[in-house]
Amino acid sequence: MGAGVYGAAVAASLARRGARVTVVDAGEPSRGTSGATFSWTNSCGKQPRAYHDLCVAGMAAHRRMGGDWYHEHGNLEWSDDREALRRKVDGVLDYGYEARWLDRAEVLDLEPDLDPNALPADGIAYFPREGWIEPTRMIGHLLSRGVDVVRGDAVVALERDDSVRAVRLASGRRLTADAVVNCAGPRAGEIADLAGLTLPMRNTLGVLVRTSPIAVAVSRVLHAPRVHLRPDEAGRVLLHSEAIDRAVSSGSAGVDRAAVDAVVDAGIALYPGLRDAAVESVRVGERPIPGDGLPVLGRVLALPGFHFAVSHSGATLSVHAGDLVAAEVLGEDHDAELSPFRFERL
Ligand SMILES: Cc1cc2nc3c(=O)[nH]c(=O)nc-3n(C[C@H](O)[C@H](O)[C@H](O)COP(=O)(O)OP(=O)(O)OC[C@H]3O[C@@H](n4cnc5c(N)ncnc54)[C@H](O)[C@@H]3O)c2cc1C
Known part of the structure; x- marks a missing residue:
């Protein structure tokens, strides 16, 4: 849910790992915050240490991906x-x-x-490994690899019992899903509400x-x-x-x-x-700033099948953090990296 840097990164990683993925956006990909960002890739003064390390890993992920939208x-x-x-x-x-x-x-x-x-x-001061990205070109690239994209159709309801079953869109369309990922950026709190969860945002x-x-x-x-x-x-x-x-x-x-x-x-x-x-x-x-300023990433204990990928500094973090979230959706254990950023702390 959401086709900014996070939705695109999570979707591309899921698709690469063999999942069938649909990205739903209320508007057009990259027209949310990811289209109005300074997009500086850095970990300059980020605290605590776990957040600093996540940002450094985010910078390394851009370097590894080697897209020509990345300028280091x-x-x-x-x-x-x-x-x-x-x-x-x-x-x-x-x-x-x-x-x-x-x-x-x-x-x-x-x-x-x-x-x-x-x-x-x-x-x-000079920080030689920092840089910036062109988010729109990166999003276009990530969504072009085996991902279905639904544009201009907002998620308006979530069907759940013990776990997530389906999302309903403004058009009336219903999409069944084994898992959903909340990548709605500044609107992530509203998507959480649809699932009966409270995500404080500031x-x-x-x-x-x-x-x-x-x-x-x-x-x-x-x-x-x-x-x-x-x-x-x-x-x-x-x-x-x-x-x-x-x-x-x-x-x-x-x-x-x-x-x-x-x-x-x-x-x-x-x-x-x-x-x-x-x-x-x-x-x-x-x-999009979660209540305590830190990212909210990964599964929700109370609602199997519902995952978060929400943070400020998404230009820096999304490729790496989105990959961790996608891997967790498909059952890999990344608790060591994700535990400081769990929804439950809020
Ligand atoms: C002025 C400014 C400067 C910044 N500078 C930096 C920086 O230097 N470095 C850095 O790393 N980060 C920076 N950021 C933060 C970074 O841009 C964001 O963290 C990142 O773009 C968030 O991406 P996202 O995918 O989570 O959200 P978005 O790009 O907003 O994408 C969310 C998408 O969800 C969609 N959506 C919302 N509700 C629904 C719904 N109900 N159904 C379906 N779709 C929905 C929206 O249409 C949108 O396309 C800056 C942000 C701003 C505003």
């Missing part, structure tokens, strides 16, 4: 709060994660179109500003104090900031033009060449 060119980060950044870097180094400190000249070697005056002289909204194609060499993910940015498809640049998220969270239905201008200006302050780009789109995405 690193992440640069600097902060007004140097001490907090130092603590973060020390923490990930303790976990054996790759990170190192660069000075201005080293960063300009990597990103020559950055304005040198916008950079601190040193204290710039979703938040985030805003992404996409430029028109522009001949500026933005090659990496970059986190600066007033803007986060990365390359996007076909020469575009994707911009985000904590301030622009607050502009939408504060209640306005659309995104305040001044907030959009502020994030674009912060991007131009770093890469002056961006001044010739236009704003092509402003998208609001809803982060």
Whole structure:
């Protein structure tokens, strides 16, 4: 249920393992959160350790899959709060994660179109194994391998006795199933309700500003104090900031033009060449965040045949976590990896 990064990853893994799989989406694949995400692949400051390790495994799974939608060119980060950044870097180094400190000249070697005056002289953290994905292309690929896809038909009811028997769709169609997987992202709580389960969610909204194609060499993910940015498809640049998220969270239905201008200006302050780009789109995405912030993955003790694959950081996690969930659906034991993320803890 759901054709974002999680639904696609779970379905592809099930199909690869020989199952007959149908993915049902209320709308179109990749039009949910997975189509409005910064999609940075990382485990930078993720706590507790089990969550960090799951994200590292998620990054490794993208690397192994080797899709051309995966871009592992690193992440640069600097902060007004140097001490907090130092603590973060020390923490990930303790976990054996790759990170190192660069000075201005080293960063300009990597990103020559950055304005040198916008950079601190040193204290710039570099995480070389991080990157980003193009979720829509990844989802298209994953759904193209032996998976039936039902589009524009929402799951509206679940039939169950001791275990799950079937789902009913808005069109009236009924699909019988040995197992179902809740991959409904921000709507996962509503699907859980249909099964008589309570999944607390504390979703938040985030805003992404996409430029028109522009001949500026933005090659990496970059986190600066007033803007986060990365390359996007076909020469575009994707911009985000904590301030622009607050502009939408504060209640306005659309995104305040001044907030959009502020994030674009912060991007131009770093890469002056961006001044010739236009704003092509402003998208609001809803982060699917389970109540305690951690993923909810795998089987439900009280309802055999019902499984969860729901988390924030799904761009990083979905290929790996979705594979674990799929393997468990088919009877493999992955309790060691999944036990910190069980539904029952909530
Ligand atoms: C602004 C922003 C920035 C982010 N940045 C990052 C990042 O840098 N790195 C990272 O790893 N993650 C990031 N995330 C989180 C990541 O994008 C999500 O975790 C991920 O996309 C969730 O994928 P999903 O498949 O669970 O949900 P979705 O992509 O939302 O897919 C769920 C699907 O379920 C369908 N659905 C809902 N209800 C029903 C129903 N009743 N019946 C049938 N179908 C239904 C929807 O139509 C939708 O297509 C970010 C998210 C946002 C919003």
